[in-house]
Amino acid sequence: MTLPELADRAIVLRARAADWREAVRIAGDALVDSGCTTSEYTDAMIRMVEDHGPYIVIAPGLALAHARPGGAVRCDGLSVVTLAGPVDFGHAHHDPVRVVIGLAGVAPDAHLAAVAALANAFNDSAAISAVADAPTREAVRAILERSERS
Incomplete structure (x- = not known):
């Protein structure tokens, strides 16, 4: 499985x-701006954390924001947000976060496959720092493509 296109x-x-x-919200707005979701999906991503806690912080410095597939998802999509300053999500071990990935999947199986592909892409903790420090969009794409292949 490969990651969705990164506009x-x-x-x-x-x-x-x-x-x-x-x-x-910034990660969700990027999904909306790229045409993959509606703003309702962004609201649902925030509610997931409010309801279930900071489980989306999956590695030191990395959060994977997502919600359930549904009518607010127009197509499979991915967003990447690097933060100028790190943000605490309330995770006991992985705060603060420097990179927020937004993920939207049309169907549950595609959603799970994208989560698996992201786990592979960020299996090397150096990839998180590299994305956090990336100077350009092209650099972000190159890091994710390189990490996904290895």
Whole structure:
């Protein structure tokens, strides 16, 4: 499984977020801007953390924001947000977060496959730092493609 296409509008570099909600909203807005979701999906991503806690912080410095597939998802999509300053999500071991990935899947099986592909892409913790420090959108794409292949 490969990751969904990463449009320019889906990559936000050095965003400023006051808290985790704002960081997730930026990732959700990037999914909306790239045409993959509606704003209702962004709201659902925030509710997932409010309801279930910071389980989306899957590795030191990395959050994977997502919600269930449904009518607010127009197509499989991915967004990448790097933060100008790290944000606490309330995770006991992996805070603070520097990179927020937004993930939207049309169907449950595609959603799970994309999660698996992201896990492979970020299996090397150096990939998280490399994405966090990436100077351009092209650099973000290159890091993810290289990490996904290895």
